[in-house]
Amino acid sequence: MTTIDLPIILFTSTALFGIGLYGVLTQKSAIRILISVEILLNSANINFVAFSTYSEGYDGWTMALFVMAIAAAEAAIGIAIFLNVFRRFGSVNVPSLVGLREEV
């Protein structure tokens, strides 16, 4: 039996979630925002795996697998979109993308 307590795992993932949330809220560069989203998804994955390991079920592991696949799809599509944004605007800074808000 392992000596890792469940609250330690949960506190770790909570700290990572907070860092990811701060990154999503503060970063200007779209690529950095995507990186922060990856941190958020990984911290959620830790929780899935931890609860699944402790409850002797496989549902959490399965969900973690699905989250990974969704995260891969999200990163690929997000980066493709922001590459197009860079070609059009010359920058991926999110605050400068005001084409929809103001008349260009």
Added chain:
Amino acid sequence: MTLDYSLFFFLLFGCLAIIFALGTIIAKKLMHAVLALFLFLISIALLFLLLNNEYLFVIQLTLYCGGISVLFLFATVLTTNQHETADKTNSYWSGFIAFVFVLALSLVVYSIDWASDWANYSLEKYGDPSLFREFSEQLFRNYPYTVAFLGLLLLATLIGSSKLALKEEAEAA
């Protein structure tokens, strides 16, 4: 026995994951942020290994550390210009919101009586090789349609991102 060191290694890699996650935010250059992300993902993979899941450990290494890191590396190379900075918006309020969120979640974790609520759950099967086979069987027995849907979703992602790139090339030509 190696299991005796599991807590030490979990704390070590957990702290490393937190440090590297902070590194992605603090790093001035985008390339350094991607490097920190790569190290963060490796730390998470090792946490999965310590949580008795070799399957997700391998998937994390191949899909995240191998695939997504390189994807971000390409995105960095293709989108960086001289005006790229690590500027932040509304740092003060965002930090406050994130802090309150973490505090609330930590209070929830702290308030739960883990000793009694989760007393019946333990890692009796820790390190059992049959776990891997059972997990694979359960995955395809209980969630066959979801796995198929994920395949379709990833195919759509592949086609969609290719189309996004090709469309712009056609416009440029």
